[in-house]
Amino acid sequence: MTESELIERFAALPVANVGDAMDRLNVVDSGIQSVWPSAGVRMAGRAVPVTVAGGDNLGIHEVIPTLEPGDVLVVNGQGATHRALIGELIAGRSMARGCVGFVLDASVRDAVDLEQMRFPVFARGTTPAGPYRNGPFQAEVAAAVGTVVVNPGDLVLGDDDGVAVVPWSRAAEVLLKAEAKHAAEMKQRAEIGF
Numbered sequence: 461m462t463e464s465e466l467i468e469r470f471a472a473l474p475v476a477n478v479g480d481a482m483d484r485l486n487v488v489d490s491g492i493q494s495v496w497p498s499a500g501v502r503m504a505g506r507a508v509p510v511t512v513a514g515g516d517n518l519g520i521h522e523v524i525p526t527l528e529p530g531d532v533l534v535v536n537g538q539g540a541t542h543r544a545l546i547g548e549l550i551a552g553r554s555m556a557r558g559c560v561g562f563v564l565d566a567s568v569r570d571a572v573d574l575e576q577m578r579f580p581v582f583a584r585g586t587t588p589a590g591p592y593r594n595g596p597f598q599a600e601v602a603a604a605v606g607t608v609v610v611n612p613g614d615l616v617l618g619d620d621d622g623v624a625v626v627p628w629s630r631a632a633e634v635l636l637k638a639e640a641k642h643a644a645e646m647k648q649r650a651e652i653g654f
């Protein structure tokens with residue numbers, strides 16, 4: 461199985477079933493949700509973690525030029541929601557590099573633009589208050605979001621329920637378990653009659 465086949469198969473599954481396949485662990489805190497108010501978000505890609513000071517996005521600006529197609533930017537913003545770390549401009553720059561979404565333990569802004577761009581962003585909140593850009597930050601090492609440790613290259617999945625993280629070394633095993641769980645649930649649905 462190629463990496464893109466594996467990611468495509470994960471993207472076809474509810475994130476709930478992927479969480480189930482990891483003993484219901486490695487699911488990000490429910491306070492981090494899609495910032496689009498309407499349904500239909502789906503994100504699957506490889507993590508680029510960065511840890512920043514609360515309310516400060518210098519690290520994000522430094523990491524964006526290194527993003528590659530299929531990457532998901534994962535930001536430990538210390539859970540601080542008083543300032544937005546990204547908005548439509550940073551999202552647009554990242555999209556242009558092939559980045560497929562953001563997960564932030566922090567706030568964001570320009571939510572309607574993000575929805576119109578159909579760019580998946582999962583965050584703890586929204587605020588019009590912009591960020592500072594002083595640092596410090598830490599990149600190229602693991603970062604924690606919503607109590608889950610995310611290593612560079614881990615698989616990050618998001619849908620309307622929220623976000624789960626699959627350690628890359630376990631991806632093939634978790635995929636098979638999650639597909640089996642999904643198939644079992646589809647069978648149960650048919651038995652129930654919907």
Ligand SMILES: O=C([O-])CC(=O)C(=O)O
Pocket residue numbers: 517544545546547548549550551569570590591
């Ligand atoms: O001003 C910023 O740094 C964040 C922002 O709104 C954007 O990226 O659009």
Ligand SMILES: [Mg+2]
Pocket residue numbers: 546547548549569570
């Ligand atoms: Mg903006």
